[in-house]
Amino acid sequence: MASLSSCPKFVSHDPRVPSKVHHHSHNSNVFFPNLSHSGLGFGISQHGSHTKMRTLRSSNHSEALVDDSTAQISDVPNLSCLEAIERLKTNRETQKGKQQFLAMYSSVFGGITTDPAAMVIPIDDHMVHRGHGVFDTAAIVDGHLYELDQHLDRILRSASMAKIELPYNRERIRRILIQTVSASKCRKGSLRYWLSAGPGDFQLSPSACHQPALYAVVIQDQSPFDSKGIRVITSSIPIKPPQFATMKNVNYLPNVLSKMEADENGAYAAIWLDSDGFVAEGPNMNVAFVTKQKELIMPSFDYILSGCTAKRVLTLAAELVREGKLGEIKVRNVTVEEGKEADEMMLIGSGVLVRPVVQWDEQVIGNGKEGPVALSLLNLIIEDMKSGPPKVRVPVPY
Incomplete structure (x- = not known):
C-alpha cells in the first residue's frame, strides 16, 4: 500500500475506485487501499488484475480519475x-x-436581444x-405587421383552450411584439411568438x-412567394382530434410526420381527411377548391384550425365574384371525389399565401396547370x- 499525500481529490463512479478516503490518525496523508503509483498513471489492483487509470483536469480545474x-x-x-x-455563438455562426x-423577446429575462446565441428557452419550460x-x-411586409x-x-383563444394563463394583458403583449420587430430593423420577414x-x-x-412565459422571435426571410403548381398526396398519418386541431399548439409531431411523408413521396404536402372522410x-x-360551377369552396373550420390567411382570402375573393370570375363562395364539407374532380x-396559409395544386395523388387537377382563380x-x-x-x-415604428 502506498501513501499518496500529493494526490488530488477526485470523484469517480467506477465501482473499482474506492468511494471513501481514509485519513491516518497520525498525519493528514490520504491513503487508498490496493492503490499503487506508476509512471503512466494510477493503477488499481483488484482480484489480481491491474487496470490503468489516469487523472484528467477540466477547464474548471477539477480533476477526475478515469479508467481508459x-x-x-x-x-x-x-x-x-x-x-x-x-x-x-460559434454554433450559430457556422x-x-x-x-x-x-x-x-423573452419574459424570462424580461427584454429583447439581437444576439442569436442568446435566443434560448429554459430546458425546464x-x-x-x-x-x-x-x-x-404574423408576416412583416414593408415595415408593417400583417393581420397582427x-x-x-x-393565440389568446388557443392559450385559453390550453389552460395557459397570460403573463401580461393583451395590449402589453401587442406592444412587446411590435417593439421586438422594431428592435430587429426587419422590414420583410415574419414574427413568431409563443405563450407557455x-x-x-x-x-x-x-x-x-413560476409564471407563464412569452417568447417572440423575428425571422428575416427574403424568399419570394412561389406560384408554381405543386403535387400533394393523401396523408396516412392520423389527423389530430378536433380539440387539439382547433388550437394552434406546439404539438406538431403529426404535422411534421405528414410533411415528411410528402417529402418521401416527392410531393409538397400531404392532405388530411377528417374522421368522416371529408377533406380537412x-x-x-388550409385547402380550397374551385368547382366546375365556379364555386370557391373551403372545408369547414369546425374540426380544423381556423386559418387567418384563409379567412382573409375568403373576404378578398368577393372581388372575383364581382368580376364574374367566381359564382359563389362557400365554406362546407368537401368530399375527396369532389376535390379531385x-x-x-x-x-392557403401564411407560409405559402395561395399555392396552386396541379395533382392530388394520381389525379391531375383540372388541366394540370396553375388555375386562374388561384x-x-x-x-x-x-x-x-x-x-x-x-x-x-400595423405600422412598425423603427
Whole structure:
C-alpha cells in the first residue's frame, strides 16, 4: 500500500475506485487501499488484475480519475457559463441558413436581444418537455405587421383552450411584439411568438411553474412567394382530434410526420381527411377548391384550425365574384371525389399565401396547370399585404 499525500481529490463512479478516503490518525496523508503509483498513471489492483487509470483536469480545474478501458470523461467537457455562451455563438455562426434570426423577446429575462446565441428557452419550460404551449405568427411586409390583431386574438383563444394563463394583458403583449420587430430593423420577414406554461420543473402538472412565459422571435426571410403548381398526396398519418386541431399548439409531431411523408413521396404536402372522410387541411395550411360551377369552396373550420390567411382570402375573393370570375363562395364539407374532380385546388396559409395544386395523388387537377382563380387570389392577398386597410396592416415604428 502506498501513501499518496500529493494526490488530488477526485470523484469517480467506477465501482473499482474506492468511494471513501481514509485519513491516518497520525498525519493528514490520504491513503487508498490496493492503490499503487506508476509512471503512466494510477493503477488499481483488484482480484489480481491491474487496470490503468489516469487523472484528467477540466477547464474548471477539477480533476477526475478515469479508467481508459471505459468511456473517457474528456469527451464531454464541463463548461463554464462563458464557455457555453462562446460555443453557442460559434454554433450559430457556422449554421447560418436562409432564415436569419434578428431579435428575440423573452419574459424570462424580461427584454429583447439581437444576439442569436442568446435566443434560448429554459430546458425546464413546460413547453419544451411537455408541449404545454401555443404559438402564432404574423408576416412583416414593408415595415408593417400583417393581420397582427387577427393572429393575436387566435393565440389568446388557443392559450385559453390550453389552460395557459397570460403573463401580461393583451395590449402589453401587442406592444412587446411590435417593439421586438422594431428592435430587429426587419422590414420583410415574419414574427413568431409563443405563450407557455413557463419554466419550473420536469413534472407533468404546471402547478410548480413560476409564471407563464412569452417568447417572440423575428425571422428575416427574403424568399419570394412561389406560384408554381405543386403535387400533394393523401396523408396516412392520423389527423389530430378536433380539440387539439382547433388550437394552434406546439404539438406538431403529426404535422411534421405528414410533411415528411410528402417529402418521401416527392410531393409538397400531404392532405388530411377528417374522421368522416371529408377533406380537412394540410400540415400547416388550409385547402380550397374551385368547382366546375365556379364555386370557391373551403372545408369547414369546425374540426380544423381556423386559418387567418384563409379567412382573409375568403373576404378578398368577393372581388372575383364581382368580376364574374367566381359564382359563389362557400365554406362546407368537401368530399375527396369532389376535390379531385375540381377545376382548381390550392393550399392557403401564411407560409405559402395561395399555392396552386396541379395533382392530388394520381389525379391531375383540372388541366394540370396553375388555375386562374388561384393566381388571382395570390395577387389579391399580396396586394392586400402591401396596401390593405389599417385593420390588417400595423405600422412598425423603427
